[in-house]
Amino acid sequence: xxxxxxxxxxxxxxxxxxxxxxxxxxxxxxxxxxxxxxxxxxxxxxxxxxxxxxxxxxxxxxxxxxxxxxxxxxxxxxxxxxxxxxxxxxxxxxxxxxxxxxxxxxxxxxxxxxxxxxxxxxxxxxxxxxxxxxxxxxxxxxxxxxxxxxxxxxxxxxxxxxxxxxxxxxxxxxxxxxxxxxxxxxxxxxxxxxxxxxxxxxxxxxxxxxxxxxxxxxxxxxxxxxxxxxxxxxxxxxxxxxxxxxxxxxxxxxxxxxxxxxxxxxxxxxxxxxxxxxxxxxxxxxxxxxxxxxxxxxxxxxxxxxxxxxxxxxxxxxxxxxxxxxxxxxxxxxxxxxxxxxxxxxxxxxxxxx
Ligand SMILES: C[S@@+](CC[C@H](N)C(=O)[O-])C[C@H]1O[C@@H](n2cnc3c(N)ncnc32)[C@H](O)[C@@H]1O
Ligand SMILES: [Zn+2]
Numbered sequence: 001x002x003x004x005x006x007x008x009x010x011x012x013x014x015x016x017x018x019x020x021x022x023x024x025x026x027x028x029x030x031x032x033x034x035x036x037x038x039x040x041x042x043x044x045x046x047x048x049x050x051x052x053x054x055x056x057x058x059x060x061x062x063x064x065x066x067x068x069x070x071x072x073x074x075x076x077x078x079x080x081x082x083x084x085x086x087x088x089x090x091x092x093x094x095x096x097x098x099x100x101x102x103x104x105x106x107x108x109x110x111x112x113x114x115x116x117x118x119x120x121x122x123x124x125x126x127x128x129x130x131x132x133x134x135x136x137x138x139x140x141x142x143x144x145x146x147x148x149x150x151x152x153x154x155x156x157x158x159x160x161x162x163x164x165x166x167x168x169x170x171x172x173x174x175x176x177x178x179x180x181x182x183x184x185x186x187x188x189x190x191x192x193x194x195x196x197x198x199x200x201x202x203x204x205x206x207x208x209x210x211x212x213x214x215x216x217x218x219x220x221x222x223x224x225x226x227x228x229x230x231x232x233x234x235x236x237x238x239x240x241x242x243x244x245x246x247x248x249x250x251x252x253x254x255x256x257x258x259x260x261x262x263x264x265x266x267x268x269x270x271x272x273x274x275x276x277x278x279x280x281x282x283x284x285x286x287x288x289x290x291x292x293x294x295x296x297x298x299x300x301x302x303x304x305x306x307x308x309x310x311x312x313x314x315x316x317x318x319x320x321x322x323x324x325x326x327x328x329x330x331x332x333x334x335x336x337x338x339x340x341x342x343x344x345x346x347x348x349x350x351x352x353x354x
Contacts, residue, residue: 010043012176013198016153020053020202020209048191050201051209052182060224061183062302067161069301071189074163078295078337081287085341086241087167089281090217093239093343094152094172151176152216155233157204158182158223162190162197164243168219169196175216180204181223208233217241225273231346239343240277244270246284246338250303253296253335256321257314259305270342277344285339290332293318299335 010028017026019035026033026041033041033049041049062070073079152175156165159179169177177197179190182204190199202209204224210233218230221243230240245262254261263269271279291299296318300306325333344350 009176009196009198010049012151012196013178016178016211016214017051017200018209018211020051020207023207026209044188044191046188046191048184048187048199048201050184050187052201052203054206057182057203057205059307061181062160062186063183063306064185066302066306067183067185067189069298069306070163071161073295073298073302074161076295078289078291078299082243082285082337082339082341083164083167085283085285086164086219086221086243087171089241089341089343090154090168090175090219091171093241094154094175094216153178153214154217154219155208155210155215156180156190156219156221157208157226157230158220159190159199160186160221160223162193162199164219164221165190165197166194168217169194178210180208204229225270227274227276230274230344231276234346236346236349239280239345240274242270242274242340242342242344243285244340244342246286246340248286248336248338250299251336251338253299253321253333256325257296257300257305257317259300259303260308267340270340274344276347278347278350279342280345280350281343283341285337285341287337289335289337290330291335292332293322296322296333296335 010033014026014028014033017033018024019026019037019039021039022035022037024035024037026035031043033043041051043049152172154165154168154172154175154177156162156177156179159165159181162179165177165179169175175196177194179187179193179197179199180202181187181190181199182201184201187199187201190197193199200209204226208226208229212232213235215233216235216238218234218238218240220240222245225242234240244266247262247264249262250259253259289295297315300309300314322331322333
């Protein structure tokens with residue numbers, strides 16, 4: 001049953017969680033997380049836990065159809081360059097603080113060669129997998145814990161299906177992940193996304209059910225940002241990786257289909273939301289995508305225009321645009337993808353980019 005499949009993961013993660021009502025530690029029981037005061041949060045059949053208390057915020061959770069569109073679009077690899085860029089950023093920051101807290105343990109490979117078992121360095125002794133290998137070796141991790149090490153914790157806020165968290169965890173061999181989203185449709189998928197990730201329903205605008213100072217990296221990709229809360233849960237040397245769409249994102253689809261465009265104040269709003277942080281890195285990620293009718297419908301269906309567009313009418317508009325534009329042989333239109341990828345560190349310890 002899913003609860004048990006996920007039980008091992010929840011057991012790893014629960015030490016970082018706090019009760020959303022009274023902020024006491026949570027413990028994993030038979031099929032629920034509980035605090036000492038008796039607040040209890042069931043582990044759903046699909047393996048996620050809702051830590052949302054009070055009412056759901058109106059209108060911001062992705063619907064089942066939006067989540068489905070996003071899952072399909074991302075699975076097709078259209079955003080692969082962005083996915084790689086996010087994973088690389090996370091790997092860079094976790095390996096930058098890849099220093100053992102006590103001493104460097106080492107492990108013997110079968111042929112007797114000694115390998116350093118650094119946290120997240122992509123050196124994975126004994127199982128023959130490279131840095132992108134999909135699993136961590138529980139024995140190595142247990143050894144490291146015994147030595148006083150903890151696995152890097154990566155928190156994805158507004159994680160959707162967990163797509164970027166998965167890529168980050170694959171890039172950080174022994175990292176563990178938490179996906180938070182207010183949409184239960186999204187969280188259901190995120191709960192199955194990676195063996196080293198747990199998934200939770202929570203509202204990023206409210207206090208996060210996470211202990212102070214435990215996250216190595218917070219990922220926020222096109223999702224609401226709660227700067228003060230990110231600052232609270234982050235380790236002093238942690239980073240927040242923020243991705244936002246740039247002005248030319250989805251050009252010329254936006255103009256051709258009459259979609260919502262990126263607001264010009266976006267950069268300013270990002271900076272404001274991250275008060276208390278310094279932007280220590282910024283890069284553009286841009287590439288072209290070849291999209292067929294279904295891909296276009298998905299990229300519109302997973303974005304903000306989905307809230308305002310009638311499906312049948314959109315379908316007509318897409319068909320019209322494709323028939324005007326498409327190369328007859330490919331049946332696809334070329335669409336521009338453009339993002340800003342920024343890293344933020346706590347202002348008290350960082351020197352920002354100008
Ligand atoms: C544009 S999607 C991005 C999802 C994911 N980061 C990705 O890029 O694949 C925004 C996500 O934020 C979630 N979301 C919106 N408001 C939220 C809130 N207040 N707290 C947590 N998640 C929220 C939505 O449900 C949705 O899954
Ligand atoms: Zn409690």
